[in-house]
Amino acid sequence: MSIITDDNKLPKRVDINQKNPNTKAEKIDYDRNFENSIRPKSFDTYIGQSALKETLKITIEAAKKREKPLDHLLFYGPPGLGKTTLAGVIAQQMGVEIKITSAPALERPRDIIGILMSLKGGEILFIDEIHRLNKVAEEILYPAMEDFFLDMTTGKSQTVKTLRVPLPKFTLIGATTKAGELSGPLRDRFGIIHRLEFYTEEELSQVIKRTAGILEIEITTDGALAIARRSRGTPRIANRLIKRVSDYALVKADGKINEEIANQALDTLKIDCYGLDSTDRSLLKMIIEKYDGGPVGIETLAAALGEDVRTLEDVCEPFLLQAGLLQRTPRGRKVTPATYRHLGYTNIIEQQNLF
Ligand code: ADE
Numbered sequence: 067m068s069i070i071t072d073d074n075k076l077p078k079r080v081d082i083n084q085k086n087p088n089t090k091a092e093k094i095d096y097d098r099n100f101e102n103s104i105r106p107k108s109f110d111t112y113i114g115q116s117a118l119k120e121t122l123k124i125t126i127e128a129a130k131k132r133e134k135p136l137d138h139l140l141f142y143g144p145p146g147l148g149k150t151t152l153a154g155v156i157a158q159q160m161g162v163e164i165k166i167t168s169a170p171a172l173e174r175p176r177d178i179i180g181i182l183m184s185l186k187g188g189e190i191l192f193i194d195e196i197h198r199l200n201k202v203a204e205e206i207l208y209p210a211m212e213d214f215f216l217d218m219t220t221g222k223s224q225t226v227k228t229l230r231v232p233l234p235k236f237t238l239i240g241a242t243t244k245a246g247e248l249s250g251p252l253r254d255r256f257g258i259i260h261r262l263e264f265y266t267e268e269e270l271s272q273v274i275k276r277t278a279g280i281l282e283i284e285i286t287t288d289g290a291l292a293i294a295r296r297s298r299g300t301p302r303i304a305n306r307l308i309k310r311v312s313d314y315a316l317v318k319a320d321g322k323i324n325e326e327i328a329n330q331a332l333d334t335l336k337i338d339c340y341g342l343d344s345t346d347r348s349l350l351k352m353i354i355e356k357y358d359g360g361p362v363g364i365e366t367l368a369a370a371l372g373e374d375v376r377t378l379e380d381v382c383e384p385f386l387l388q389a390g391l392l393q394r395t396p397r398g399r400k401v402t403p404a405t406y407r408h409l410g411y412t413n414i415i416e417q418q419n420l421f
Pocket of ligand 1: 104105106111112113114147148151273276301302305
């Protein structure tokens with residue numbers, strides 16, 4: 067089987083049968099280890115986002131020619147589309163180290179100061195969920211990003227002095243699912259701001275084949291496409307589904323994945339032809355059955371479903387909006403005629419003359 071990778075740092079085989087996680091923390095660790103083990107490390111193996119890749123290649127080439135660090139970059143878009151992966155590819159391409167953190171981990175001033183002072187010239191600092199950075203950390207970042215200085219204060223009240231501590235020239239890569247929540251001054255300090263797009267089925271099936279190659283799972287082109295169709299345009303979901311489908315193939319057949327096995331496995335997992343899972347369907351059904359199709363506020367929905375508002379907004383909604391199954395209005399969320407059709411509410415369509 068051909069493994070489409072030039073990533074010589076990747077382990078040749080990843081044990082997908084490693085002990086299943088029990089606790090939530092174990093599960094997060096397990097998912098993160100799995101994701102890290104299959105992350106592409108170069109532009110050649112990074113599939114999709116072609117316009118962004120071309121821009122980045124030129125920017126990187128120019129920075130190398132000038133022998134200067136890259137401009138600060140901001141990536142935004144729904145989760146699971148490869149923002150962290152892309153930051154890793156950029157670091158590899160620039161030949162520099164990358165330090166990865168996330169805004170909630172930078173709670174105290176000393177967290178951000180410590181990490182900035184640990185950077186070496188040219189290195190990349192990646193801050194995930196950068197919209198969650200607190201005001202103090204943001205203000206420490208402004209001079210660091212703009213002039214590569216830390217403004218430190220010493221002493222108390224009347225004797226207070228400001229000290230400018232020079233920092234090495236670094237590149238900040240910020241990632242966010244909510245670009246709108248970033249403050250204007252922080253957004254303005256990024257030289258390149260780019261949105262990551264959902265993947266096409268063709269791109270996702272390439273991601274699936276690549277992952278299958280690394281995991282030594284046999285899969286046909288049709289099998290990969292069947293998984294891709296139900297992966298909500300998101301590589302992280304595609305990579306999770308391939309493991310579940312592979313388990314199913316191993317138990318119910320000979321371990322090989324073809325279209326039929328993939329569809330059977332995904333039906334068993336209750337993932338429908340749009341890639342919606344039970345949480346998505348509960349959200350949409352709730353709007354239809356309890357709120358007459360909407361509009362209804364997201365807080366009301368979250369409370370009724372027993373879900374976190376952030377999970378609904380960041381994880382469920384982006385794909386439902388893009389698929390035309392949900393609309394955001396000033397008065398709340400609404401479903402569309404396509405939602406009624408998809409979920410089989412044909413009687414309501416007839417009653418309300420939705421077509
Ligand atoms: N795995 C996750 N994202 C990927 C991508 N963009 N290309 C290849 N493999 C991936």
